[in-house]
Amino acid sequence: xxxxxxxxxxxxxxxxxxxxxxxxxxxxxxxxxxxxxxxxxxxxxxxxxxxxxxxxxxxxxxxxxxxxxxxxxxxxxxxxxxxxxxxxxxxxxxxxxxxxxxxxxxxxxxxxxxxxxxxxxxxxxxxxxxxxxxxxxxxxxxxxxxxxxxxxxxxxxxxxxxxxxxxxxxxxxxxxxxxxxxxxxxxxxxxxxxxxxxxxxxxxxxxxxxxxxxxxxxxxxxxxxxxxxxxxxxxxxxxxxxxxxxxxxxxxxxxxxxxxxxxxxxxxxxxxxxxxxxxxxxxxxxxxxxxxxxxxxxxxxxxxxxxxxxxxxxxxxxxxxxxxxxxxxxxxxxxxxxxxxxxxxxxxxxxxxxxxxxxxxxxxxxxxxxxxxxxxxxxxxxxxxxxxxxxxxxxxxxxxxxx
Numbered sequence: 001x002x003x004x005x006x007x008x009x010x011x012x013x014x015x016x017x018x019x020x021x022x023x024x025x026x027x028x029x030x031x032x033x034x035x036x037x038x039x040x041x042x043x044x045x046x047x048x049x050x051x052x053x054x055x056x057x058x059x060x061x062x063x064x065x066x067x068x069x070x071x072x073x074x075x076x077x078x079x080x081x082x083x084x085x086x087x088x089x090x091x092x093x094x095x096x097x098x099x100x101x102x103x104x105x106x107x108x109x110x111x112x113x114x115x116x117x118x119x120x121x122x123x124x125x126x127x128x129x130x131x132x133x134x135x136x137x138x139x140x141x142x143x144x145x146x147x148x149x150x151x152x153x154x155x156x157x158x159x160x161x162x163x164x165x166x167x168x169x170x171x172x173x174x175x176x177x178x179x180x181x182x183x184x185x186x187x188x189x190x191x192x193x194x195x196x197x198x199x200x201x202x203x204x205x206x207x208x209x210x211x212x213x214x215x216x217x218x219x220x221x222x223x224x225x226x227x228x229x230x231x232x233x234x235x236x237x238x239x240x241x242x243x244x245x246x247x248x249x250x251x252x253x254x255x256x257x258x259x260x261x262x263x264x265x266x267x268x269x270x271x272x273x274x275x276x277x278x279x280x281x282x283x284x285x286x287x288x289x290x291x292x293x294x295x296x297x298x299x300x301x302x303x304x305x306x307x308x309x310x311x312x313x314x315x316x317x318x319x320x321x322x323x324x325x326x327x328x329x330x331x332x333x334x335x336x337x338x339x340x341x342x343x344x345x346x347x348x349x350x351x352x353x354x355x356x357x358x359x360x361x362x363x364x365x366x367x368x369x370x371x372x373x374x375x376x377x378x379x380x381x382x383x384x385x386x387x388x389x390x391x392x393x394x395x396x397x398x399x400x401x402x403x
Contacts, residue, residue: 020074068250082227091210093246094224101240108133109155117361159188165376175203195267196310213343221255270313276391313386322380326351332401342385353380
């Protein structure tokens with residue numbers, strides 16, 4: 001059996017199954033093996049420093065590179081349309097390594113004012129402590145991004161849809177703005193996934209994913225990845241990823257790779273279920289507002305249709321007295337788990353109190369930024385990650401819990 005010669009011409013599902021995988025040459029095993037070894041037998045003249053390491057030259061030490069992790073990276077690059085990928089132990093490990101690789105003292109970055117909480121928090125405190133300037137803006141407003149740029153801006157960092165508001169940013173327009181100032185564009189596309197959006201094709205320089213979410217899809221393996229051009233990511237691997245040591249476990253790489261085999265199929269079901277549940281909640285008398293990119297009521301529905309081929313499986317909704325309703329849902333739900341995280345095969349819901357988040361994670365410099373938050377979140381929102389259960393069962397579970 002020969003390897004597939006032109007993988008890039010195949011469909012998404014074929015890439016998800018076959019990219020990075022091939023029968024084991026020794027055993028002829030069809031499924032990929034897990035290489036758990038931390039070290040490898042090498043030639044006597046092998047260098048002891050990563051400085052002398054060529055990309056995928058040979059396997060020496062698993063912190064430097066591992067066959068199973070490499071297979072996952074090849075699969076992810078094929079799905080995202082990237083030249084290459086660097087996998088990490090978690091999404092935050094990927095984000096932290098990328099920021100520390102790209103930014104140095106005296107540099108400046110423009111960052112979405114609402115983003116994954118841990119990213120928001122390190123750009124509130126840890127990154128500025130390194131004498132790196134950070135300006136937080138509502139990146140859904142291109143003029144706000146443009147106005148925040150400085151002569152020393154090296155990076156614009158966005159999430160679309162952003163966590164937890166599901167507010168969108170126009171990737172192509174933001175890329176043009178960033179590049180006009182000589183800055184790179186990073187897109188966290190965890191919520192969208194490669195099935196919905198391929199940011200590199202829209203002008204982004206780097207794409208970040210938490211593999212823990214939709215790509216792994218089963219809530220049993222932490223992982224993260226940065227994708228982009230080889231010229232950018234080979235130095236990232238050598239100078240930052242290897243040295244900081246946020247190495248993905250080969251077993252987790254294997255689990256995530258196994259999950260990706262069904263990833264495009266799962267995303268279609270996530271979207272189908274989410275649209276049904278979102279439509280139900282919009283009509284529920286106890287629900288004040290639903291935000292879902294696939295609903296015409298989303299404030300950026302036209303951008304969603306233009307930029308996303310799949311609306312994913314995450315929605316938010318608001319009720320009166322959210323904290324009380326959170327207790328009710330935690331006690332009464334039978335199918336949906338009251339738990340953090342998202343993108344798993346099972347449905348998850350969690351209440352996010354605005355007062356708490358604005359104290360710990362998100363810091364707004366203008367009244368407009370706060371107004372945008374209030375438009376999407378109000379006093380607080382339920383983030384509901386719709387899984388692969390039957391949509392009618394999810395609706396019935398919400399009906400009996402909400403009353």
